[in-house]
Amino acid sequence: MLVSEPKPTEEVLGYLRAGERAFLLACGGCAEVCGTGGEEALKKWRPVLEEAGHPLTGATVLPFLCNKALVGLRLARFREQVERADVVLVASCGVGVQATAQVLDKPVYPTANTITMGGLQGVWASEERCGRCGDCLLYYTGGICPHTVCPKGLLHGPCGGSQNGECELEPGRPCGWQRIYDRLKALGRLDLLARYRPPQDSQKGLDVPLARRKAPFWALEYLEED
Amino acid sequence: MRLRERLAKGEFVVTCEAAPPKGTDIEKALEDVKKLASHVHAFNVTDLQSSVLRMSSWALCALIAREGYEPILQMTCRDRNRLALQADLLGAWALGIENVLALTGDYPTLGDHPGARPVFDLDSVQLIATIQALNQGRDLAGNELQGSTDFFVGAVVNPGVEPLGPHVLKMRLKAERGAQFFQTQAVYDSEAFRKFIREVEDLEVPILAGVIPLKSAKMARFMNEHIAGIRVPEEVIQEMERAKTKEERKKRSVEICARIIREVKPYCQGIHLMPMGWEGLVPEILELSGLT
Ligand code: SF4
Ligand code: SF4
Numbered sequence: 001m002l003v004s005e006p007k008p009t010e011e012v013l014g015y016l017r018a019g020e021r022a023f024l025l026a027c028g029g030c031a032e033v034c035g036t037g038g039e040e041a042l043k044k045w046r047p048v049l050e051e052a053g054h055p056l057t058g059a060t061v062l063p064f065l066c067n068k069a070l071v072g073l074r075l076a077r078f079r080e081q082v083e084r085a086d087v088v089l090v091a092s093c094g095v096g097v098q099a100t101a102q103v104l105d106k107p108v109y110p111t112a113n114t115i116t117m118g119g120l121q122g123v124w125a126s127e128e129r130c131g132r133c134g135d136c137l138l139y140y141t142g143g144i145c146p147h148t149v150c151p152k153g154l155l156h157g158p159c160g161g162s163q164n165g166e167c168e169l170e171p172g173r174p175c176g177w178q179r180i181y182d183r184l185k186a187l188g189r190l191d192l193l194a195r196y197r198p199p200q201d202s203q204k205g206l207d208v209p210l211a212r213r214k215a216p217f218w219a220l221e222y223l224e225e226d
Numbered sequence: 227m228r229l230r231e232r233l234a235k236g237e238f239v240v241t242c243e244a245a246p247p248k249g250t251d252i253e254k255a256l257e258d259v260k261k262l263a264s265h266v267h268a269f270n271v272t273d274l275q276s277s278v279l280r281m282s283s284w285a286l287c288a289l290i291a292r293e294g295y296e297p298i299l300q301m302t303c304r305d306r307n308r309l310a311l312q313a314d315l316l317g318a319w320a321l322g323i324e325n326v327l328a329l330t331g332d333y334p335t336l337g338d339h340p341g342a343r344p345v346f347d348l349d350s351v352q353l354i355a356t357i358q359a360l361n362q363g364r365d366l367a368g369n370e371l372q373g374s375t376d377f378f379v380g381a382v383v384n385p386g387v388e389p390l391g392p393h394v395l396k397m398r399l400k401a402e403r404g405a406q407f408f409q410t411q412a413v414y415d416s417e418a419f420r421k422f423i424r425e426v427e428d429l430e431v432p433i434l435a436g437v438i439p440l441k442s443a444k445m446a447r448f449m450n451e452h453i454a455g456i457r458v459p460e461e462v463i464q465e466m467e468r469a470k471t472k473e474e475r476k477k478r479s480v481e482i483c484a485r486i487i488r489e490v491k492p493y494c495q496g497i498h499l500m501p502m503g504w505e506g507l508v509p510e511i512l513e514l515s516g517l518t
Contacts, residue, residue, distance in 0.1 A: 156351035157396030159330040160384040163454035169333050181392040193395050199352050
């Protein structure tokens with residue numbers, strides 16, 4: 001179970017350029033329980049986007065966006081709607097956003113910040129990982145998490161040890177920042193890497209106060225017993 | 227004259243690496259500095275290079291400054307969070323250290339304490355921004371300082387790395403956040419270096435080209451294989467191979483360094499020597515390259 005909370009509306013609207021059309025994808029897994037995904041997310045974001053001048057080409061809830069293979073399959077039904085969109089907004093934890101980015105050749109942006117995964121390891125079988133930083137950066141990084149693909153968790157490009165696309169840590173391990181660079185280049189958004197981002201607040205993520213961690217877990221347990 | 231004044235005047239500068247001791251015996255490190263002081267404008271003191279434990283960089287910097295020489299404090303993001311980095315920077319300034327070089331730092335598993343917890347609370351770009359905040363009299367949280375710093379801030383770039391694109395982007399971001407000079411990884415291919423310089427010359431930030439004397443053909447091959455961004459051309463490796471004795475190898479190594487320095491000199495504002503134990507060769511290298 002990954003616990004997430006919605007990003008500030010202005011932040012998400014700030015990701016979109018004037019008039020860009022969006023496809024809205026919400027997760028029906030943990031994110032639904034936390035209130036960041038599910039039908040509730042569609043209800044929340046649809047009017048916000050439309051009022052801000054971003055027509056929706058479509059919107060849907062899919063169960064467990066962290067399962068990349070299923071996301072690919074299930075999104076196929078919406079191919080035409082997704083194609084017409086300039087960007088895809090994903091209401092889920094960081095893993096769901098990354099899994100979606102992996103199956104689409106489009107900019108994929110988060111609408112939530114992932115805070116913690118508490119006691120449970122996730123159910124996803126693929127490589128996408130979320131470091132639960134509490135201030136999701138996937139908009140800036142082409143849908144690839146800098147906290148988990150780069151062992152140093154760097155936020156402004158590769159360290160000097162990155163060579164031929166490999167990480168300095170061990171041969172054969174891809175340099176996460178090379179992957180981010182390549183992805184943004186393919187999307188025509190290298191300008192995002194030229195932006196400075198101040199240090200993150202570590203209290204938002206990994207070290208969240210217990211009180212904030214707990215609530216959604218109780219909700220999940222309750223739901224599972226149901 | 228201080229490093230920042232020399233660079234501001236357009237003077238061609240020479241910096242050299244000095245490693246703190248593994249332990250508390252500082253004599254050798256200070257001896258090396260003294261011997262080279264008439265040839266070198268400033269000494270980069272490494273910060274647990276390759277994640278191998280040594281004495282703090284700021285401590286040797288302070289000792290060097292006390293002797294009347296100019297240190298450059300290397301600071302990595304590997305071992306300290308934003309509080310400890312700022313605390314050390316304030317202390318360094320109070321101890322008379324005026325230059326800082328901001329680096330990411332190697333991952334701990336590369337060194338002699340592989341189980342150490344990596345920190346990387348800030349990255350190198352954020353560290354540069356932090357130093358500039360202290361220079362403005364504020365800490366990273368925006369609180370006012372009683373007495374600010376006025377560091378001359380350097381950064382590193384690895385011009386031989388492939389593909390270069392992301393590294394150039396990051397270099398630009400470093401300059402934008404306040405890097406006032408750059409030191410590079412060792413250059414052996416002056417043609418590639420020239421190409422790199424052409425790509426970033428609009429930045430107008432002084433660049434000091436890195437130079438590492440080769441000890442042997444084997445060392446060259448090792449670096450080619452294991453160190454990102456180092457590419458010793460095959461002809462150069464063969465030149466080293468033809469030298470049979472240690473004396474011959476030293477002579478060859480000096481010739482190669484001097485040649486590279488002469489070739490890159492028109493394209494940069496200085497050189498940064500990393501002698502790796504061959505400090506004794508530095509005067510000869512500088513002489514043969516026409517720098518002294
Ligand atoms: S940036 Fe990475 S760690 Fe932070 S919330 Fe997004 S996916 Fe998770
Ligand atoms: S080589 Fe790339 S992935 Fe590895 S630590 Fe450096 S920037 Fe991160």
